[in-house]
Amino acid sequence: NWEVFRDELLNLWKSPCYFEGFSTENCLDPLESIAAPTLVVAGELEVIELSHTLEIADKIQGAELKLVPLASHFMPIGRPFVTSKIILNFLNN
Secondary structure: OHHHHHHHHHHHHHOOOOOOOOOHHHOOHHHHHOOOOOEEEEEOOOOOOHHHHHHHHHHOOOOEEEEEOOOOOOHHHHOHHHHHHHHHHHHHO
16 A cells, blocks of 8 residues: 555645645635744755745744755655754754
């Protein structure tokens, strides 16, 4: 069943909306209610469209966006030191 899992996961990653019950036009609206300091991190070589990542960061007021160079969706594995440094800097500020 690996092929089915892989294909469904890829479809989810490329989907413009993760929130069930919301249309594509307003699917990110729930993010507007986030009041906590938020870090949005994505790899520069991400399978998720950059425009979607930018929309996510834009919907969360005051969110900090970091793009990790030469990293994919699995950046904690492929770029663990860079990823850790970004997260620690965010948590320490």
